[in-house]
Amino acid sequence: xxxxxxxxxxxxxxxxxxxxxxxxxxxxxxxxxxxxxxxxxxxxxxxxxxxxxxxxxxxxxxxxxxxxxxxxxxxxxxxxxxxxxxxxxxxxxxxxxxxxxxxxxxxxxxxxxxxxxxxxxxxxxxxxxxxxxxxxxxxxxxxxxxxxxxxxxxxxxxxxxxxxxxxxxxxxxxxxxxxxxxxxxxxxxxxxxxxxxxxxxxxxxxxxxxxxxxxxxxxxxxxxxxxxxxxxxxxxxxxxxxxxxxxxxxxxxxxxxxxxxxxxxxxxxxxxxxxxxxxxxxxxxxxxxxxxxxxxxxxxxxxxxxxxxxxxxxxxxxxxxxxxxxxxxxxxxxx
Numbered sequence: 139x140x141x142x143x144x145x146x147x148x149x150x151x152x153x154x155x156x157x158x159x160x161x162x163x164x165x166x167x168x169x170x171x172x173x174x175x176x177x178x179x180x181x182x183x184x185x186x187x188x189x190x191x192x193x194x195x196x197x198x199x200x201x202x203x204x205x206x207x208x209x210x211x212x213x214x215x216x217x218x219x220x221x222x223x224x225x226x227x228x229x230x231x232x233x234x235x236x237x238x239x240x241x242x243x244x245x246x247x248x249x250x251x252x253x254x255x256x257x258x259x260x261x262x263x264x265x266x267x268x269x270x271x272x273x274x275x276x277x278x279x280x281x282x283x284x285x286x287x288x289x290x291x292x293x294x295x296x297x298x299x300x301x302x303x304x305x306x307x308x309x310x311x312x313x314x315x316x317x318x319x320x321x322x323x324x325x326x327x328x329x330x331x332x333x334x335x336x337x338x339x340x341x342x343x344x345x346x347x348x349x350x351x352x353x354x355x356x357x358x359x360x361x362x363x364x365x366x367x368x369x370x371x372x373x374x375x376x377x378x379x380x381x382x383x384x385x386x387x388x389x390x391x392x393x394x395x396x397x398x399x400x401x402x403x404x405x406x407x408x409x410x411x412x413x414x415x416x417x418x419x420x421x422x423x424x425x426x427x428x429x430x431x432x433x434x435x436x437x438x439x440x441x442x443x444x445x446x447x448x449x450x451x452x453x454x455x456x457x458x459x460x461x462x463x464x465x466x467x468x469x470x471x472x473x
Contacts, residue, residue, distance in 0.1 A: 176299060180399075180447045189439065192296050198304055199292055200435035206285035213275035221267040229259040283323015284312045289435070290372035293442035311376050318375060322382055326368070333361045365407075366393040366400045369445040378453070388453075396448035403444035407437045 176184045189196070215221070230236070233255050264272075291311030295302050312319065340354035367389035374385055393400060414433050418425025 177297065177447060177450065180297075180443065185440075185443055188296070188299075188443070189436075192439075195292070195296065195302060195304065196435045196439055197432055199289055199308075199438075200430070200432050202304070202308060203285055203289050203434055204430055206288070207278050207281050209275050209277035209281060211275075212271045212277075216264075216268045216271040216275070219262060221265050221271070223263040223265050225261050225263060226258040227261040228256050230255040230257070279324050279327055280320055281323075282327050283319035283321070284316060286323065286326070286372050287315045287319040287376055288312045289438060290442065291376050293435075293438055294373050294377070294446055296439070297442050297446045315376055318382065319372075322371070322375070322385070325382075329364060333357065333364060337361060362404065363393060365404065366396075369400065369403060369441040370396075370449060373442065373445055373449060374453075377449070392445070392448055392452070395452060396445065399444040399448055403441050406440040406444075410437050410440070 176188050228234075236251060236255055288308040288311045292302060292304065292307050295307065336357040337354070340350055340357055343350045344354055367386065370389040370392045371385050374380060374388060380388070410433060414425060414428050416425075417428065
């Protein structure tokens with residue numbers, strides 16, 4: 139097992155260079171002299187303290203995640219219906235058969251039936267442009283994994299309280315892990331899609347049989363289990379030289395070893411998502427815009443804060459001892 143980290147060639151002078159977005163990357167409040175590193179005591183109090191210090195960078199990272207997964211905007215454009223064909227069709231599903239049976243024998247009776255069963259309902263048909271937009275949105279399969287790796291690298295460095303150079307670090311991590319991140323990114327999107335599909339499918343058929351009820355709860359369990367695994371997979375991918383099989387295996391082990399911190403991450407993520415949903419109901423504009431500004435990166439920050447101490451305890455400290463964080467950072471700068 140080998141560590142995979144950066145050789146940071148950026149300078150503080152470059153970081154401080156003025157640009158119109160400099161407020162986003164500006165450092166937060168400094169660390170008090172003699173203050174204990176967050177990773178020495180990753181408590182709830184230190185979580186909010188670190189979040190306050192990195193607030194600007196978390197917002198910046200959220201914008202980078204959205205921009206990196208730009209193909210999703212093609213799907214949004216299709217969902218607006220602007221390019222679709224809007225027409226109307228009889229609401230009665232058997233109208234075509236009725237028309238075929240009575241169309242050749244017009245009468246008062248058939249006219250009454252046509253009047254009752256030919257009520258029109260709006261119908262939207264996908265156009266050629268819509269299908270092109272859907273195809274273009276599928277490119278997110280190839281951007282999702284690399285963007286997750288770049289974002290996870292920045293989040294990990296936030297938690298370790300290391301200097302962060304947003305653009306350099308983001309693309310550095312992607313470059314170092316491009317092949318593996320693309321492969322696993324496709325797997326990740328597919329797994330998430332099928333889990334969500336199963337939850338909705340078994341929920342709609344919940345009352346049909348006991349088997350459907352059992353499958354619904356099984357799908358919920360798998361969703362929670364995979365949520366826990368994802369907390370560790372991307373961080374391990376960019377920190378260690380491991381195969382995808384070993385990443386999944388270790389992540390599954392960490393779902394048990396880090397059960398307390400995993401539960402905290404789940405509660406925190408659910409709270410953030412429910413808050414966003416509540417704002418969506420109470421004041422729609424804020425609820426819609428928040429995922430594009432902070433919700434995505436904030437939930438990712440929660441996961442990284444809860445997951446990295448577990449990875450450090452079981453995969454890093456056995457090699458470096460009590461001074462694992464500083465020793466690992468020293469190895470990075472020496473590469």
